[in-house]
Amino acid sequence: MSEPTFAHDDQLPRVPLPTLEDSCTRFLHWCAPLLTSDDYAATAAAVELMLRPDSPARTLHADLQRFDSEPDVDSWLDEFWPSRYLGRRDRIALNANFFFLFRDDTVLAESTAADQADRAAALVTAAVNYKLLLDAEEIPAVTSRGQRLNMAQNKFLFSETRIPGDPQDSVRVPYSADWPGPSRARHIVVCYRGNMFRMDVIGPAGTPYTPGDIADGLRAIKKAGARRVPVNASAGHLTTMARADWAAIRTTLRAAPVNATALDTIETALFFICLEDFAPRDALHACDQLLHGDSGNRWFDKAVSFIVFADGQAGINVEHCGLDGTTILSFVDALLENPVGDHASRSGAQPQGMPGIEPVVFALDTDHKREVATAAASFAQYAADTATATVSFDTFGTTRAKQLGISPDAFAQLSYQLAHQRSKGMIGATYESIATRHFRNGRTEAMRVVTPEILDFIAAMEDPAVDADGRRQALRAAADAHVARAKECQRGEAPEQHLWELQLIQRRRGEQLGATEPMPFYDSPGWRISRDDYLSTSSAPSVNIRYFGFGSTSPKCIGIAYVMLPDRWNLYLATPKSVAAQMHTFADNLQAAVDELAELLASRA
Structure with a gap:
């Protein structure tokens, strides 16, 4: 007989609580590819204020440490999840x-x-x-x-x-x-x-x-x-x-x-x-x-x-x-x-x-x-007023991606970025949900997909002067960076939910803590731009599922829910009807991008 269903829940490792310095440093690195030099400078200055010894963020983080150490608390995120979901x-x-x-x-x-x-x-x-x-x-x-x-x-x-x-x-x-x-x-x-x-x-x-x-x-x-x-x-x-x-x-x-x-x-x-x-x-x-x-x-x-x-x-x-x-x-x-x-x-x-x-x-x-x-x-x-579409690949799945020597999820995300660039002429903030249920009370982590390597990859793919070897090298580097960032999230090292929870603690009990001073960081370009999604993505790998789906998360966002299995890849897209044409252009470009990237990898697989 197997062990009781919940027998090991309280024996799982706790979600690690990052230091304020680690989250701020990582956040700056994560948001940089989406910012102009002026926006980055403004965000870096706001981060410096967050890290002052007398900053409200120090008081709020100390309170979060206190909460995390309470005997009946399983995770420092135990207050975050109700605020995030039930507070909307x-x-x-x-x-x-x-x-x-x-x-x-x-x-x-x-x-x-x-x-x-x-x-x-x-x-x-x-x-x-x-x-x-x-x-x-x-x-x-x-x-x-x-x-x-x-x-x-x-x-x-x-x-x-x-x-x-x-x-x-x-x-x-x-x-x-x-x-x-x-x-x-x-x-x-x-x-x-x-x-x-x-x-x-x-x-x-x-x-x-x-x-x-x-x-x-x-x-x-x-x-x-x-x-x-x-x-x-x-x-x-x-x-x-x-x-x-x-x-x-x-x-x-x-x-x-x-x-x-x-x-x-x-x-x-x-x-x-x-x-x-x-x-x-x-x-x-x-x-x-x-x-x-x-x-x-x-x-x-x-x-x-x-x-x-x-x-x-x-x-x-x-x-x-x-x-x-x-x-x-x-x-x-x-x-x-x-x-x-x-x-x-x-x-x-x-x-x-x-x-x-x-x-x-x-x-x-x-x-x-x-x-x-x-x-x-x-x-x-x-x-x-919500436009939707399905996209299906009957000859591409995880088996083909692995044959090409690339992470299936990385391949999917790079395809999305290339299609988005070609449909909207830009790279935008992209969210991906990363499961963290290997932690006690673990749920998900917020991964921000756009890395410096992705910008280099898009630039290489769009530059006629870059040959196939150069594009392939940029593709591999971007895929490796994607996998490395996903692993950060799986280890509980992503910055966004930590910094967001500090903001929520200030709203809940900032007055009680004497931490009511406004924090410019939450109005900074980095915080606003990196969380203003153009693509919101999540995957559901099950052989019993045809499609997975959810609605768009902002007036310009395309929600991308996808089921990638060994032999197939189905997507459900959702966006406001006012930008439906861009979503359909994205879908067309995605079909072409998948073929192009698969061919690029296959030529030197």
């Missing part, structure tokens, strides 16, 4: 939630008929099995390159719901002081045509329902919810609002007992199943629907929502505050890589007849209906 005030739908589109030929899918109810029932059965195994701590700890990874995020998979608040959101979740231990909920919430239904998936005695029973329940829900709910009566639209606005409405909603009951049912549900009444036109349409879809048929505050289309295609939408992509990938892989019968057998599912089903009912007054309708219209326009 704009809408999370499309802006923060992310999705995966599953392959149609996974073991789980092929063990069922290509029927919506059967496919959805298989997902429910697999997820319930995973939940019961997790409760018993029988999910094996994930490892990467021989290192155990932190499993704490798995506690946020079931019955976790983000609660809107002002000035910051909160989370309703098991394994907390308010809700000790695993979730005791036995139900999920199913959405269909804007209707919401509570459905039991675990019987009164703790025995899961069989896939057949669950499928029968889902068919009954589709029949009961055949009439689409009017737009102004679908409360799910409210979860697309800016957080403080949604928080105020939620407070008024809960004043009515029927609404308090509905919210409790939603917030304690193990997860959501969103059934759609159409089949996607193509992969792009499926991805877009997973990212935003009909917001009346969603509850974007829920940690996990499975979306199943009329033809049985399926995917997942994830609320990001407690869950990162790597956790969801291992969860999804565990679900999709086994037949539904195996999941049912292992969970001890028994025939019990059709599960208990009841509508989730809200009593909305005239003001609430107006707010729901306004939220729906606003989000529909926001989604319409």
Whole structure:
């Protein structure tokens, strides 16, 4: 028998807390390629002020050291993550939630008929099995390159719901002081045509329902919810609002007992199943629907929502505050890589007849209906103002990259930079998410991709006077620099989150610490320019995933979510519609850049 799921979490190494000098020095080095000489000088002067012995930054860093040494603190980032995710005030739908589109030929899918109810029932059965195994701590700890990874995020998979608040959101979740231990909920919430239904998936005695029973329940829900709910009566639209606005409405909603009951049912549900009444036109349409879809048929505050289309295609939408992509990938892989019968057998599912089903009912007054309708219209326009595209390489993947003697991730990032230069005529700030779950409470690190070597590489590729050998040499040097920087991030040596947390500490308790003096560094060109993303990138390597995606992060940013596997490479791009033409030009240039760089490497491989 494997060791308990969470047995080694408190034995993992701690995230190292850099010194203020190290972070400032590294930050200057990282931002330099994006700055003019005047901007660099201004940033360097601001850094000097940060490093003064009497600087507020010294007091704030000392407080961070104090926090890191507290006995019940696992990481100096333990306050940072709630501030970063729960502190955002704009809408999370499309802006923060992310999705995966599953392959149609996974073991789980092929063990069922290509029927919506059967496919959805298989997902429910697999997820319930995973939940019961997790409760018993029988999910094996994930490892990467021989290192155990932190499993704490798995506690946020079931019955976790983000609660809107002002000035910051909160989370309703098991394994907390308010809700000790695993979730005791036995139900999920199913959405269909804007209707919401509570459905039991675990019987009164703790025995899961069989896939057949669950499928029968889902068919009954589709029949009961055949009439689409009017737009102004679908409360799910409210979860697309800016957080403080949604928080105020939620407070008024809960004043009515029927609404308090509905919210409790939603917030304690193990997860959501969103059934759609159409089949996607193509992969792009499926991805877009997973990212935003009909917001009346969603509850974007829920940690996990499975979306199943009329033809049985399926995917997942994830609320990001407690869950990162790597956790969801291992969860999804565990679900999709086994037949539904195996999941049912292992969970001890028994025939019990059709599960208990009841509508989730809200009593909305005239003001609430107006707010729901306004939220729906606003989000529909926001989604319409987002341009998306898919890009696929059927003959290039990690195998080909390794044959060419280059890191697959480095190859991808250099391709993005070359395509961006050719589509927009410039190099811009680029973010890449680097997983750090090998640390206690580790999540991700913010890697800034643009290095001096990347500038040299772009210059060589765009200079007709540079021959193939010169371009290849610049390409190799840039790839090596990229790998070296990724390793810095993996070691917990990146500067941005450390410096950002000092800024957040000043906001939280600067007055208490006597550290209220403004710090010019946070208005410096380096801080502003290096974090103003033109490209925001993240990868999700799983053979069970077709596409991964998220929204753009700024008015000019292209979000790039990519799945690179041995034999293929799929990307989902998102950007504001106002710059859609640039995104499509980028996609065209990316196709050409990949071919060009592969050919360049192959000629001397």
